[in-house]
Amino acid sequence: xxxxxxxxxxYGCALSAHALSGEEMFNYCESNACGGYFxxxxxxxRIAAALTGEKPRSTLTGKKQNGRALSFNEKNNQEKNNKAxxxxxxxxxxxxxxxxxxxxxALNYLQRNPQTRHLQAANLALRAWRxxxxxxG
Numbered sequence: 001x002x003x004x005x006x007x008x009x010x011y012g013c014a015l016s017a018h019a020l021s022g023e024e025m026f027n028y029c030e031s032n033a034c035g036g037y038f039x040x041x042x043x044x045x046r047i048a049a050a051l052t053g054e055k056p057r058s059t060l061t062g063k064k065q066n067g068r069a070l071s072f073n074e075k076n077n078q079e080k081n082n083k084a085x086x087x088x089x090x091x092x093x094x095x096x097x098x099x100x101x102x103x104x105x106a107l108n109y110l111q112r113n114p115q116t117r118h119l120q121a122a123n124l125a126l127r128a129w130r131x132x133x134x135x136x137g
Contacts, residue, residue: 022117026110035103049089071072092135105132
């Protein structure tokens with residue numbers, strides 16, 4: 001019986017939970033403090049990137065690494081990594097980026113791109129941060 005009650009409670013919570021759209025977040029932010037949402041999303045992206053072992057593409061730049069020319073295989077692997085990470089969570093924000101800047105970048109993106117607000121707010125925030133702090137390969 002206890003399991004049935006617990007399952008019912010969890011099911012009810014799942015039904016009421018949904019991802020916020022960009023429009024919902026934009027409207028909410030106009031009348032409320034919503035910075036915590038973006039800070040949490042930014043932290044989640046960085047944690048996910050760390051857990052998956054992603055490294056910013058900016059760690060390998062140009063045709064040299066440690067002062068020496070890259071071999072064909074190294075260059076080929078670098079290009080593959082760059083292509084793979086162009087569709088991942090890689091954000092190359094400075095280590096000292098402020099919470100205010102993280103929030104401002106996301107909100108400015110929502111304001112400049114009303115045609116995308118039907119999409120999930122977290123995905124739009126990721127787009128904003130990748131646009132603001134792209135990783136260079």
